[in-house]
Amino acid sequence: xxxxxxxxxxxxxxxxxxxxxxxxxxxxxxxxxxxxxxxxxxxxxxxxxxxxxxxxxxxxxxxxxxxxxxxxxxxxxxxxxxxxxxxxxxxxxxxxxxxxxxxxxxxxxxxxxxxxxxxxxxxxxxxxxxxxxxxxxxxxxxxxxxxxxxxxxxxxxxxxxxxxxxxxxxxxxxxxxxxxxxxxxxxxxxxxxxxxxxxxxxxxxxxxxxxxxxxxxxxxxxxx
Amino acid sequence: xxxxxxxxxxxxxxxxxxxxxxxxxxxxxxxxxxxxxxxxxxxxxxxxxxxxxxxxxxxxxxxxxxxxxxxxxxxxxxxxxxxxxxxxxxxxxxxxxxxxxxxxxxxxxxxxxxxxxxxxxxxxxxxxxxxxxxxxxxxxxxxxxxxxxxxxxxxxxxxxxxxxxxxxxxxxxxxxxxxxxxxxxxxxxxxxxxxxxxxxxxxxxxxxxxxxxxxxx
Amino acid sequence: xxxxxxxxxxxxxxxxxxxxxxxxxxxxxxxxxxxxxxxxxxxxxxxxxxxxxxxxxxxxxxxxxxxxxxxxxxxxxxxxxxxxxxxxxxxxxxxxxxxxxxxxxxxxxxxxxxxxxxxxxxxxxxxxxxxxxxxxxxxxxxxxxxxxxxxxxxxxxxxxxxxxxxxxxxxxxxxxxxxxxxxxxxxxxxxxxxxxxxxxxxxxxxxxxxxxxxxxxxxxxxxxxxxxxxxxxxxxxxxxxx
Numbered sequence: 001x002x003x004x005x006x007x008x009x010x011x012x013x014x015x016x017x018x019x020x021x022x023x024x025x026x027x028x029x030x031x032x033x034x035x036x037x038x039x040x041x042x043x044x045x046x047x048x049x050x051x052x053x054x055x056x057x058x059x060x061x062x063x064x065x066x067x068x069x070x071x072x073x074x075x076x077x078x079x080x081x082x083x084x085x086x087x088x089x090x091x092x093x094x095x096x097x098x099x100x101x102x103x104x105x106x107x108x109x110x111x112x113x114x115x116x117x118x119x120x121x122x123x124x125x126x127x128x129x130x131x132x133x134x135x136x137x138x139x140x141x142x143x144x145x146x147x148x149x150x151x152x153x154x155x156x157x158x159x160x161x162x163x164x165x166x167x168x169x170x171x172x173x174x175x176x177x178x179x180x181x182x183x184x185x186x187x188x189x190x191x192x193x194x195x196x197x198x199x200x201x202x203x204x205x206x207x208x209x210x211x212x213x214x215x216x217x218x219x220x221x222x223x224x
Numbered sequence: 225x226x227x228x229x230x231x232x233x234x235x236x237x238x239x240x241x242x243x244x245x246x247x248x249x250x251x252x253x254x255x256x257x258x259x260x261x262x263x264x265x266x267x268x269x270x271x272x273x274x275x276x277x278x279x280x281x282x283x284x285x286x287x288x289x290x291x292x293x294x295x296x297x298x299x300x301x302x303x304x305x306x307x308x309x310x311x312x313x314x315x316x317x318x319x320x321x322x323x324x325x326x327x328x329x330x331x332x333x334x335x336x337x338x339x340x341x342x343x344x345x346x347x348x349x350x351x352x353x354x355x356x357x358x359x360x361x362x363x364x365x366x367x368x369x370x371x372x373x374x375x376x377x378x379x380x381x382x383x384x385x386x387x388x389x390x391x392x393x394x395x396x397x398x399x400x401x402x403x404x405x406x407x408x409x410x411x412x413x414x415x416x417x418x419x420x421x422x423x424x425x426x427x428x429x430x431x432x433x434x435x436x437x438x439x440x441x
Numbered sequence: 442x443x444x445x446x447x448x449x450x451x452x453x454x455x456x457x458x459x460x461x462x463x464x465x466x467x468x469x470x471x472x473x474x475x476x477x478x479x480x481x482x483x484x485x486x487x488x489x490x491x492x493x494x495x496x497x498x499x500x501x502x503x504x505x506x507x508x509x510x511x512x513x514x515x516x517x518x519x520x521x522x523x524x525x526x527x528x529x530x531x532x533x534x535x536x537x538x539x540x541x542x543x544x545x546x547x548x549x550x551x552x553x554x555x556x557x558x559x560x561x562x563x564x565x566x567x568x569x570x571x572x573x574x575x576x577x578x579x580x581x582x583x584x585x586x587x588x589x590x591x592x593x594x595x596x597x598x599x600x601x602x603x604x605x606x607x608x609x610x611x612x613x614x615x616x617x618x619x620x621x622x623x624x625x626x627x628x629x630x631x632x633x634x635x636x637x638x639x640x641x642x643x644x645x646x647x648x649x650x651x652x653x654x655x656x657x658x659x660x661x662x663x664x665x666x667x668x669x670x671x672x673x674x675x676x677x678x679x680x681x682x683x
Contacts, residue, residue, distance in 0.1 A: 003300065065412075065416060067373070067419075068373070068415065068416045068419030068420065069377070069412045069415045069416050069419070070376075070377040070378070070379070070380045070391075070415055071377070072380050072381075072391070073380060073391065073408060073411050073412050073415060074412065076391075076394070076404075076408050076411075077404075077405070077408035077409065077411075077412065080398055080404035080408065081404040081405035081406075081407075081408045081409070082405070083404075084402060084403065084404050084405050085405060119528075119530070119533070121526050121527075121528050121530040122530050122531070122532060122533065124493060124526070124530065125524065125526060125530035125531075125532075125589075126532070127493060127519075128491060128493060128519055128522070128524035128526075129519065129520065129524070129543075129544045129548070129592075129596070130516045130517065130518075130519035130520035130544065130548055131516070131544070131547070131548065132516060135547060135548075139543060139547060140532055140534075143534045144532075144533065144534050147534060158282075158283075162283075162284070162285040162286075163285065165285040165287050165288055166285075166287055168287075169287075169384075176285070176287070176288060180291075183291075183295070187299070188299070189291075189292075189295045189296045189298075189299045190292065190295075190296030190297060190299045190300050191296075192296075193288060193291045193292035193295065193296045194292060194296065196288050196291075196292075197284045197285075197288050197289060197292060200283065200284055200285055200288060201280060201283040201284055204282075204283040205283065220533070220534050220576055220578075221576050221578040221579055222533050222576060222577065222578020222579075223533050223534055223578070
C-alpha cells in the first residue's frame with residue numbers, strides 16, 4: 001500500500017488531545033443512543049400490546065415511518081427545518097432525539113418479533129395466578145422478550161456506534177468529524193480514513209466482546 | 225414554492241436514488257453469493273479468511289468506507305467514479321450482512337436433501353447450485369427485504385460524493401428557498417413511498433415464486 | 442353454601458355456543474372431575490370460572506363472591522384459585538424455585554426468605570425440592586407438571602383447577618403426576634379437574650360431571666357412570682374408553 005502513514009502519525013500525535021475528546025464524544029453518543037433506544041424500544045413495544053386499536057395503529061405507523069425513511073433525512077429535517085420556524089436545537093440534542101426515535105422503532109420491532117416466540121399459556125398462567133397486566137409485562141414478558149431479542153438488540157448497539165458517524169453531517173464534532181478535519185489539513189485522505197475505519201472496528205470489537213460476556217451471564221437454557 | 229412544486233423538483237433525484245439503491249443491492253447480492261459459494265466450496269482457510277472479511281465489513285461505518293474509497297483511493301492514484309464508490313462501500317458492506325443471512329438460511333436446508341443429491345452423483349458445486357441455492361434464496365426473502373430497505377436508507381450518502389439523488393436535490397432547493405421544513409418533509413415522504421413500493425414489489429414477487437408447503441409460517 | 446356455585450353459565454364464540462347453561466356446585470374439600478367428548482366445552486368451562494375467558498351470561502359464585510360481577514376483584518379471586526395447565530406453563534426465564542416464589546413475593550408481598558421456605562415446602566411435597574435451581578427447559582414433562590402443582594399450592598388456594606394435567610405426558614410420567622394428585626385428594630384439597638384420564642376419574646373423584654355439547658348431561662359418582670349407564674351417549678363414551 002502506497003500510503004504515507006508515518007506522516008499521518010505525526011499529525012495524529014499533534015492533534016491527540018482533541019482527537020481523544022472527539023472519540024469520547026462518539027463513545028458517549030453511542031452509549032446514550034443505545035440506552036435511550038432500549039428504554040424507548042421497550043416503551044414502544046409495550047404500547048404495541050395496547051388494548052386500544054387506535055393506539056396500536058398510531059404506534060405501528062410510527063414504527064413503519066422510522067423503519068422506512070433514512071435517519072439522515074430526519075436529522076436534516078430537525079437541523080435545517082426547525083430553525084425556519086424559530087426552533088434552534090444544538091446538533092447534540094438533535095442527534096440524541098433523532099436517534100432515540102429511530103432506534104426505538106427498530107428495537108420495538110425486534111421485541112415484537114421476539115414476542116411471537118413467547119408461549120401464550122405462560123402469559124395465561126401469570127394471569128391465572130392473579131398478576132395484573134403491568135406485572136405480567138414486567139415479570140414475564142419483558143425478561144423473556146429481552147432475552148429472545150438479545151442478538152438483534154446487540155447488533156443494533158453495534159449499528160448505533162457505526163451510525164453515530166453520520167452526525168458529522170450535521171456539524172457535530174465527534175470522532176469522524178475530527179478525523180475529517182485532519183484529512184483536509186494533511187491531504188492524507190486515504191491514510192486518515194483507513195485509521196478512522198480501524199478505530200471504529202476496534203470500538204465495534206469492544207462491544208462484541210462485551211456482548212459475549214453479557215450473553216454468558218444472562219443466557220437461560222431454552223430461551224434463545 | 226408550493227409543496228407540490230417542491231415534490232416535483234425532488235422527483236428529479238428519485239431516479240438516481242433508485243439507481244444507487246439498485247446498483248448497491250445488486251453489488252451486495254453478487255458479493256454475498258460469492259462469499260457463500262466460496263465458504264461452501266472452499267476449505268477451512270478460505271472460511272476463516274471470509275469470516276475475517278465479513279467481520280471487518282460489518283465493523284466499519286458505511287460513510288467512513290465511502291470516504292476512504294472516494295476521497296482516499298484517488299490520493300493513491302486510483303480514481304473511483306461516484307457510483308462505483310457507492311457500490312464498493314455500501315454495496316460491499318450490505319453484501320457482508322447479506323452473506324450472514326444466506327449462511328443462516330443455508331443451515332436450514334435439509335441435510336437429507338444434500339445427501340440425496342450426493343447419492344445421485346451430483347458434484348458439490350451442482351448440489352450447491354441446484355439444491356441448496358434455490359432453497360437458501362427462498363428462505364432468505366425476509367432478510368433480503370430488510371437488507372434492500374437498509375441499502376435504500378443509506379443511499380442518501382450518495383449526496384456526499386456528488387450524485388444528484390433526492391437528498392442532493394433537497395440541499396440545492398434549501399439553499400434557494402428557505403423552506404427546509406417542507407422540503408425535508410417531502411424528502412421523507414418520497415423515501416417512505418419508495419419503502420412501501422419495495423414491500424409491495426416483494427410481496428408480488430413472493431406470490432409468484434412461492435412453493436406450496438415450503439417455508440410457510 | 443358451596444365454595445363454588447356455577448349457575449346457568451353460557452359461553453358463545455360468535456354463533457357457536459360452547460357452554461349452554463352449565464350448573465353445578467363444588468363443596469369445600471370435594472374433588473370433582475369434568476369429563477366428556479372432545480369439544481364438549483370442558484376446558485372453556487374451567488377458563489370461564491376464573492375469567493380467563495369472559496362468560497357470555499350466567500353466574501359464578503366463589504366463596505360467596507360473585508366472580509362475574511363488574512365490580513368483582515378478579516385478580517384477588519384468582520389468587521385463591523390454583524390453576525394447573527395441560528402444558529405446565531412454567532415461566533421459562535425463572536428457576537424452579539423462582540417459579541414458585543414469584544407470586545408469593547409479588548402478590549402476597551411475602552419476604553424473600555419466607556417465600557423460599559414456603560416454596561421449598563411445596564416442592565418437597567411434590568418431590569421436586571432437589572431441582573430448585575434448575576430451569577424449566579431441563580425438566581421432563583412430569584417434573585414440570587409437579588413444579589406447576591407446587592407453584593399453585595404455594596399460594597394456599599381454596600381450590601385447585603386442573604386442565605388436563607396428564608394429557609401432555611407419557612404414561613409413566615402421567616402415573617407419577619396422578620399419584621401426587623391422589624395424595625392431595627386424600628388430604629381433602631378441593632379440586633376441580635378436567636381430564637380424559639379414566640384412572641383419575643375413577644379413583645380420584647367424589648363425583649364426575651359429564652359434559653356434552655355444552656350441557657351437563659349427568660353428574661354422579663364414578664361407579665354409577667362408568668359401568669353400563671342407561672344414557673347411551675355416556676355408556677358409549679366410557680365403553681369406548683375402557
